[in-house]
Amino acid sequence: MSGAGGGGSDSDSSGGAARVAAADGSGSAAAAGAEAGAGGATGGAGGAGGADGAGSGDAGLAMDFGKVQLDDGTEGIGETAEDRFVKWLTDNGAKFPKIQWPARNTVGGVRGTVALDDIATDEHMLEIPTALMLSPPRARASPEIGHVFEENPALFAGDDDRVLAAYMVFERLRGADSFWAPYFDVLPMPGSIADWSVDELKELQHPRLEMEARTRHPRMKLVFERVFDFLCTTYPTLFPRERVTFDLFRWAWGTIQARAFGRRLPWTALVPFADCLNHANVATKYDFDVGGNGVFRLRPTAGNAYAKGAEVFNSYGRRDNRHLLLEYGFAIENNEWEPYELKVSMPASTEHYEAKVRLLSQYMFSVTKSYRLQWMVFNLEVLAYHRVRVATAEELGDEAAMAKFFMEPVSARNEIAALAEVSNLYARELSRFPTSLAEDEAALARARGGEAGGISPSLMVALVARVTRKRILAQQKAWVDALAPLFQVASAQRGQLRSLRDPVSYYVSTVLGQLRPPCPPPKHRMGR
Helix, strand or coil, X not given: CCCCCCXXXXXXXXXXXXXXXXXXXXXXXXXXXXXXXXXXXXXXXXXXXXXXXXCCCECCCCCCCCCCCCCXXXXXXXXXHHHHHHHHXXXXXXXXXXXXXXXXXXXXCCEEEEECCCECCCCCCEEEEHHXXXXXXXXXXXXXXXXXXXXXXXXXXXCHHHHHHHHHHHHHHCHHHCCCHHHHCCCCCCCCHHHCCHHHHHCCCCHHHHHHHHCHHHHHHHHHHHHHHHHHHHXXXXXXXXXXXXXXXXXXXHHHHHHCECCCCCCCEECCCHHHXXXXXXXXXEEECHHHCCEEEEEECCCCCECCCCECEECCCCCCHHHHHHHCXXXXXXXXXXXXXXXXXXXXXXXXXXXXXXXXXXXXXXXXXXXXXXXXXXXXXXXXXXXXXXXXXXXXXXXXXXXXXXXXXXXXXXXXXXXXXXXXXXXXXXXXXXXXXXXXXXXXXXXXXXCCCCXXXXXXXXXHHHHHHHXXXXXXXXXXXHHHHHHHHHHHCCCCCCCCCCHHHHHXXXXXXXXXXXXXXXXXXXXX
């Protein structure tokens, strides 16, 4: 399998492991480090993966939630270990002259990085030499266990993650004798909702994600047994069975999944210090070995810059909350990349069922289909589907009008009926949750107000995740409900206006046309 991290389109970052976190807020990317009230978090020194970016951070819960207990997983890591890590970096050629780490004066008050001086757009803000990159070539060149990978191609060929996990476990067992000890000593155990209890998982109100979380450790254990049963049996001196525990493997495997870079590298690799930046939806990019320089470099792009004293961020890229919860243990409020999977179908008892099935098939629409609803993006396909579903025999007979159902209204009656049907669909979907959006909003407000008693970090994360999903549905319903009276007015005034503009055409071209393209929400920031 390929390495984790480095996914998405807006950055070049790998992801860092999370304990607990939640996020909301908005504001300019450049000022992200200076503004309070935005949240989200992960534990660890991590990296966040983006298509053009990578990086992870060290944050736990990155907002002031009153009684919520913060735990970024780094509190037990002392200054001595952190100082030793920085010295190890600089002694081996790493450069980050304008970045302070560790820093606690971050957006979330958790371990992160702060600009010591202004960092301009496209300025390389850190350089990490190849010698400090924990990569498959480095593992295979190990004089102690390089032969293990060479002798077992069936187990390791084409699987960077397994190579790195075996190498990390071996090096971790060496303790202070390992070259990587200063790096390992500042890494916390990666966080995930897979570590939650059954009751905590139920608070997500997302059965499919709950099941995925419950099966995560068992699936991870299969990899552990497949790889390390063999290694402990075949190479007992290198991998003593009594010391190679599942927890040790879970630390290595989780760190790789959460922190590794890979999209713009020839292989998956951990890049110490580059994975110490916390996450925000900012633009960053990295490059590697440009002109044979032998270094990994990271820079802010697309107008992103950092003022002196501001927190320096990287980006996970286009990560939905499912990924963030499983890999880091947090969710972003109103996450622009969060989809709500909505399944729609047409019962066989629907009037003129066969004719509608033929029409849908003709235009590549399935009778049963899942649609991805997103924050701030009006889903026109759901409306188009229901134009066919509510069509009368007369409307189905108007081939010219029905041929455009996926782009514009079929008739005034049809559009009003379709809008009502879609509104009811969203209302039914919202009613299936154990708690309402209003109840969850109130719970969030109480937690953020620091009311007596507070709530647990896991419940805060669950609230953020489920509120975001419900808001997507509620937003779609609000748009549909707003369109219905607008179309009624436009339809009623057809032909009555002296303007050359047909009001129904105006509805199609201006209203629906404006709703088609994505409307990016404010940037959400997370302390790491």
